[in-house]
Amino acid sequence: MDRSFVVHAPRQTGKTTGLRTLASELTAEGDIAALAFSCERAKVAGDDVGWGESILLKSIREAAERSGWPKKLLPPDPWPEATPGTRFGTGLSAWCRRSRRRVVLFFDEIDALQGSSLVSFLCQLRDGHNARPDGHPFPSSVILCGLRDVRDYKTAVGADPGRCNPTSPFNIVTDSLRLGDFTAGQIGELYGQHTEATGQEFTKDAVDRVFELTQGQPWLVNALAHEIVFKMGVTDAVTVARVDEAKERLIRTRAIHLDSLAARLHEPRVKRVMEPIVAGDLYTDSALSDDLSYVRDLGLIKQKPPLEVANPIYREVILRVLGDASQQNVRADPRSFVLPDGRFDLPRLLEEFVVFWREHGEVLIRQENYHEAACQIILMAFLHRLVNGGGYLDREYAAGTKRLDVLVRWPYTGPGGERLVQREAMELKVWRAGKDDPLTEGLAQLDGYLDRLSLTTGVLVIFDRRPEAPPWKDRGAFEEATTPSGRQVTVLRA
Structure with a gap:
C-alpha cells in the first residue's frame, strides 16, 4: 500500500469485478477500509469542478453504504463544507481522520472525468498524497481504473503527454498496469x-x-x-x-460490446490508426504515437508490433461496419450464386462485381470515410452480402502488408451425402500513383497464401487508384496468370 496506480484495459474485460473483489478481500483482512466506486455519473459535470466534486463524494458515500460496513467505517455525513476545488480533498481527509483503518479507494470509470474536473481531481489527490508524510490524513493508496493510461488523460485536457513535470497533477502514479487477456x-x-x-x-x-x-x-x-x-x-x-x-x-x-467498439471507428484519432491497417499501408507518422496508444488502450489493435487488429472477431466487425453503406447498394440475390451441386459460383460473383464496380465504384469511393481503404471495404461489403448467407468469410489484414487476404468457406453436401467445404482464396492489392504494377508482388504473395491453405488456385484482384487508370466503363478485365510456384490463378483488374 501507500502507492497509487493506474489500471487500464479495454471495456468489459473484468476491471470492475476485479476491483470489487480486491476491495472486499482487503477490507476483510481487518486493517484497511477499501472501497471501489464508479466515477461515471460525474461525466455530466464537465468543467464544473464543484458539481463534479459533489457527484464524486455522493458516489463514494453511496458505495460505502451499500458495502454493509459498520457506521464507524463510513465516510462523514454530511461531507464538510469547503471551497469548490478543495471539497474533494477536504472530504477525503475528514473521512481518513475519523477512520480507524487506512482508507484505500479504487476509482472505477475514471475516464468519465473531463477537462477542469479531471485536473482538479488529480491535483487534490496529489496534494493530499504529498502531505501524508507530515501527518495529514489522506487515503493511503488509490487506483485509477479505466480504458486509458494516465498519459492519455493528459491529452484529454490539452497537456503535453510527452513531458515529465514533477509538479504536474498527473505525476501521481507509481505504476501503470494493464489487465491482460486470457491464455x-x-x-x-x-x-x-x-x-x-x-x-x-x-x-x-x-x-x-x-x-x-x-x-x-x-x-x-x-x-x-x-x-x-x-x-x-x-x-x-x-x-x-x-x-x-x-x-x-x-x-x-452486433452485441453491445462490439457495437461500442464499432462506434469508435470514425473518431479522428481511431481513424488515423485504423485506416492504414485496413488499407495494408505502412504506418509511418511518429507524431501519431499518442493515437496509437489510445487505440491500443481501446483494445482495437494488438499491444505489440506489428500493427494488427486485436483478434479475428474484431477484424471482421470492423470491415462489416465500414462496409455497411456499400452493402446497401448490392442488389444481387445471394441464392442465385449457388450451383446445382450446392457449390458456390465464385466466377459469376466476380463477373457481377465488375458490373457493380463500374456502376457504383466511383461514387462509393468518394463517399467512403476510410478513403485509402475504400476499394478493399467495398469489395468486402459485396462479398459479405452474397457469401455470408450460406458461407463464411475469413479476412486477414495488417499495416505494411500491402494486401488483404480473403478466404471464402462454403459448406455443401457432396454426391454421397457427405458434408464438404469449398474454399476459395483471394488477395486484394491496390495500384497507387507513382508505384509499379503490383502484379508480380501480388502473385508471389498469393502463392504463399495458397501454399499455406493447401490450395491449387486463387484470385488476385488489383484495384487501380492511379490518376491515369482506365475509364470506369472499361475497368474489370480478367486475365490468367501463373504464380512463381506454377499455380494458375485468375487476375481481376478493377
Whole structure:
C-alpha cells in the first residue's frame, strides 16, 4: 500500500469485478477500509469542478453504504463544507481522520472525468498524497481504473503527454498496469469450471477455436460461451462448428460490446490508426504515437508490433461496419450464386462485381470515410452480402502488408451425402500513383497464401487508384496468370 496506480484495459474485460473483489478481500483482512466506486455519473459535470466534486463524494458515500460496513467505517455525513476545488480533498481527509483503518479507494470509470474536473481531481489527490508524510490524513493508496493510461488523460485536457513535470497533477502514479487477456490454457480452465458444474464439455478443438477467434479477449470468451449455452440452447458437447455459429450470431446481432467498439471507428484519432491497417499501408507518422496508444488502450489493435487488429472477431466487425453503406447498394440475390451441386459460383460473383464496380465504384469511393481503404471495404461489403448467407468469410489484414487476404468457406453436401467445404482464396492489392504494377508482388504473395491453405488456385484482384487508370466503363478485365510456384490463378483488374 501507500502507492497509487493506474489500471487500464479495454471495456468489459473484468476491471470492475476485479476491483470489487480486491476491495472486499482487503477490507476483510481487518486493517484497511477499501472501497471501489464508479466515477461515471460525474461525466455530466464537465468543467464544473464543484458539481463534479459533489457527484464524486455522493458516489463514494453511496458505495460505502451499500458495502454493509459498520457506521464507524463510513465516510462523514454530511461531507464538510469547503471551497469548490478543495471539497474533494477536504472530504477525503475528514473521512481518513475519523477512520480507524487506512482508507484505500479504487476509482472505477475514471475516464468519465473531463477537462477542469479531471485536473482538479488529480491535483487534490496529489496534494493530499504529498502531505501524508507530515501527518495529514489522506487515503493511503488509490487506483485509477479505466480504458486509458494516465498519459492519455493528459491529452484529454490539452497537456503535453510527452513531458515529465514533477509538479504536474498527473505525476501521481507509481505504476501503470494493464489487465491482460486470457491464455488458451486459462480459457480451458474457465470452460472447465462450467463442465464441472454442468457436465457439458467444451472439446479441446472448440477451446482452441475460441482462443483463435478472440485471442483471449475476456468479454468475447465469455460471450461466445453464453451464446452457445444459453442463447443457442446447446446441451451436448460444444464443438468447433458451434463456436463458429456463435461467432456469427454475435457479429450479426452486433452485441453491445462490439457495437461500442464499432462506434469508435470514425473518431479522428481511431481513424488515423485504423485506416492504414485496413488499407495494408505502412504506418509511418511518429507524431501519431499518442493515437496509437489510445487505440491500443481501446483494445482495437494488438499491444505489440506489428500493427494488427486485436483478434479475428474484431477484424471482421470492423470491415462489416465500414462496409455497411456499400452493402446497401448490392442488389444481387445471394441464392442465385449457388450451383446445382450446392457449390458456390465464385466466377459469376466476380463477373457481377465488375458490373457493380463500374456502376457504383466511383461514387462509393468518394463517399467512403476510410478513403485509402475504400476499394478493399467495398469489395468486402459485396462479398459479405452474397457469401455470408450460406458461407463464411475469413479476412486477414495488417499495416505494411500491402494486401488483404480473403478466404471464402462454403459448406455443401457432396454426391454421397457427405458434408464438404469449398474454399476459395483471394488477395486484394491496390495500384497507387507513382508505384509499379503490383502484379508480380501480388502473385508471389498469393502463392504463399495458397501454399499455406493447401490450395491449387486463387484470385488476385488489383484495384487501380492511379490518376491515369482506365475509364470506369472499361475497368474489370480478367486475365490468367501463373504464380512463381506454377499455380494458375485468375487476375481481376478493377
